[in-house]
Amino acid sequence: MSRPLKPVLLTGASGTLGRLLAHRLAALGWTLRLTDIRDFPDPLPPGAAFERADLEEGGAVGALARGCGLILHFGGISTEHPFDTILGPNLRGSFNIYEAARQEKARVVFASSNHVFGFYERTVKLDQDDPMRPDGFYGLSKAYGEMLARVYWEKHAVESVLIRIGSVLPEVPNERILSTWLSHDDFVALVERCAEADKVGCTVVWGASDNSRSFWNRDGRAVIGWRPRDSSDDQAEKVRGKVTDDPVTERYQGGVFVRADYSREDFPPAEMFPSPANLPPRDLES
Numbered sequence: 233m234s235r236p237l238k239p240v241l242l243t244g245a246s247g248t249l250g251r252l253l254a255h256r257l258a259a260l261g262w263t264l265r266l267t268d269i270r271d272f273p274d275p276l277p278p279g280a281a282f283e284r285a286d287l288e289e290g291g292a293v294g295a296l297a298r299g300c301g302l303i304l305h306f307g308g309i310s311t312e313h314p315f316d317t318i319l320g321p322n323l324r325g326s327f328n329i330y331e332a333a334r335q336e337k338a339r340v341v342f343a344s345s346n347h348v349f350g351f352y353e354r355t356v357k358l359d360q361d362d363p364m365r366p367d368g369f370y371g372l373s374k375a376y377g378e379m380l381a382r383v384y385w386e387k388h389a390v391e392s393v394l395i396r397i398g399s400v401l402p403e404v405p406n407e408r409i410l411s412t413w414l415s416h417d418d419f420v421a422l423v424e425r426c427a428e429a430d431k432v433g434c435t436v437v438w439g440a441s442d443n444s445r446s447f448w449n450r451d452g453r454a455v456i457g458w459r460p461r462d463s464s465d466d467q468a469e470k471v472r473g474k475v476t477d478d479p480v481t482e483r484y485q486g487g488v489f490v491r492a493d494y495s496r497e498d499f500p501p502a503e504m505f506p507s508p509a510n511l512p513p514r515d516l517e518s
């Protein structure tokens with residue numbers, strides 16, 4: 233496996249996935265520039281430098297990205313919160329990242345989320361181009377990040393891989409995550425492929441291991457040459473019955489994120505969702 237020629241900027245380096253990537257990618261010989269609004273909690277891995285910065289500050293982000301060929305954007309608010317909490321880190325923060333990428337002609341790996349699609353029921357299997365159905369302000373901010381990536385690709389040729397991450401965890405903790413689990417090894421291999429692939433354009437990948445209960449189907453993984461090797465299937469027995477007693481949480485792909493601030497008293501009828509699948513067939517003659 234070849235390592236990137238230029239330094240790689242990793243945002244959110246002090247977070248759960250940032251720390252994992254920092255240690256695993258440094259061990260592969262990558263030159264990393266780590267950043268987060270919080271201090272890096274571990275000894276710095278070899279070849280890595282850390283600088284504290286707020287993603288909301290465009291000047292700081294631009295300076296950090298200088299000379300980098302790849303930006304792994306994992307910083308920001310990572311769970312459901314009120315709009316005002318999410319606005320700065322996730323919307324302005326991602327804008328600052330894309331401006332920096334444009335300046336440096338750098339590729340971006342954007343940590344998108346399954347919560348962009350959280351309002352699909354668990355019985356549905358999605359393809360990459362299905363309509364987004366974010367399950368809250370967090371999912372909405374990731375939808376914005378994906379669309380931002382598309383604008384910067386079409387307008388400025390900034391390349392991105394948009395990883396719709398399921399749940400990166402050492403083990404599956406409950407029944408839902410049998411569908412969304414992405415093992416540590418599959419996750420790190422996916423990020424490696426994002427760096428190594430020759431041309432990526434603006435590619436979408438569902439970030440999940442080879443789980444037979446997956447909610448997700450077709451995506452652009454062939455473009456980057458990634459295939460998961462792990463599967464949650466052998467953990468199914470262990471988590472059998474690990475569910476909540478909340479019908480909203482258990483109905484939807486987004487699970488407990490859907491429940492946050494949920495005020496409907498009924499379930500909306502499926503045909504009320506504005507999806508192409510619910511439109512009458514188009515009259516091809518007219």
Ligand SMILES: NC(=O)c1ccc[n+]([C@@H]2O[C@H](COP(=O)([O-])OP(=O)(O)OC[C@H]3O[C@@H](n4cnc5c(N)ncnc54)[C@H](O)[C@@H]3O)[C@@H](O)[C@H]2O)c1
Nearest residue numbers: 244246247248249269286287307308310321343397399400
């Ligand atoms: N963990 C998962 O399974 C999962 C699933 C889907 C998507 N994601 C996405 O992947 C990324 C990493 O997830 P995580 O689980 O490591 O989250 P995390 O919350 O542990 O890490 C996010 C990091 O971003 C930093 N941050 C927040 N606001 C910032 C700001 N204004 N400026 C600079 N840094 C700031 C935080 O200090 C934190 O260290 C997030 O973008 C998250 O939305 C993660």
Ligand SMILES: O=C(O)[C@H]1O[C@@H](O)[C@H](O)[C@@H](O)[C@@H]1O
Nearest residue numbers: 310311345346347398399412
């Ligand atoms: O749905 C999930 O399991 C995960 O979704 C991601 O977007 C969140 O960042 C993470 O905290 C959740 O655990």
